[in-house]
Amino acid sequence: MGILNKKEEKEERQKAAERFYALLKALMDELFDHAQKSRHVKMPRNVSFGLVYDQRDAVLLTGVEKDTGKKMYLYNVRIIGKTFEDKRQQMIEDNTTATLFSWIADVCSIYISPFVYEYVVNVQHRGEGTAERTTRQIVRSFLDRLANDPELKHVLDPLREPSSNSTTTTTTTTTTDQK
Numbered sequence: 001m002g003i004l005n006k007k008e009e010k011e012e013r014q015k016a017a018e019r020f021y022a023l024l025k026a027l028m029d030e031l032f033d034h035a036q037k038s039r040h041v042k043m044p045r046n047v048s049f050g051l052v053y054d055q056r057d058a059v060l061l062t063g064v065e066k067d068t069g070k071k072m073y074l075y076n077v078r079i080i081g082k083t084f085e086d087k088r089q090q091m092i093e094d095n096t097t098a099t100l101f102s103w104i105a106d107v108c109s110i111y112i113s114p115f116v117y118e119y120v121v122n123v124q125h126r127g128e129g130t131a132e133r134t135t136r137q138i139v140r141s142f143l144d145r146l147a148n149d150p151e152l153k154h155v156l157d158p159l160r161e162p163s164s165n166s167t168t169t170t171t172t173t174t175t176t177d178q179k
Helices: 002-036 077-093 098-123 128-148 150-159 162-178
Strands: 047-052 060-064 071-076
Touching: 002 047, 002 077, 002 098, 002 128, 002 150, 047 077, 071 077, 071 098, 077 098, 098 128, 128 150
Parallel strands: 047 071
Antiparallel strands: 060 071
16 A cells, blocks of 8 residues: 555656646746737747756756757756745645745746846846846736736646646637637
8 A cells, every 4th residue: 555655646746747847838938928029128039948957056047959059048947846845835825826926926037037137238228127127017917917818827727626627728729719
């Protein structure tokens, strides 16, 4: 019986990790699209983004892909996951989604701030305070859109239970097919 419980526990942790990665990927993709539409930041083109588990304390790692020569931005999921674990107990105790959305705002700020800083400070020659305000403005408008736009409900699907996820996915697919 002990072996079965360990196997089930390992499978559950694997499923939780997959849902966590799916959530981060969906957030990054949607925020990238949202930020591109902003007039306050110019998002890089012809680059690739990804998640990597790295022991370094850097949140953002950059490099160049060998095959394509594209610049690559890799976000350290170990640090992002640590911020989630730090707020996890508070999320469990909280009866609202405020703590979850606070964590999402933190992740979005981590994701978008290097590009805002590059554009606002180095291209527009404005101050770091302006870059911080612009980052907050983009993240706030993205969170408003995430909470209120029915087309973005799929982003939070990895957080739902598997039984309700299939119903939601079907609805999302139907909505997309009608466009």
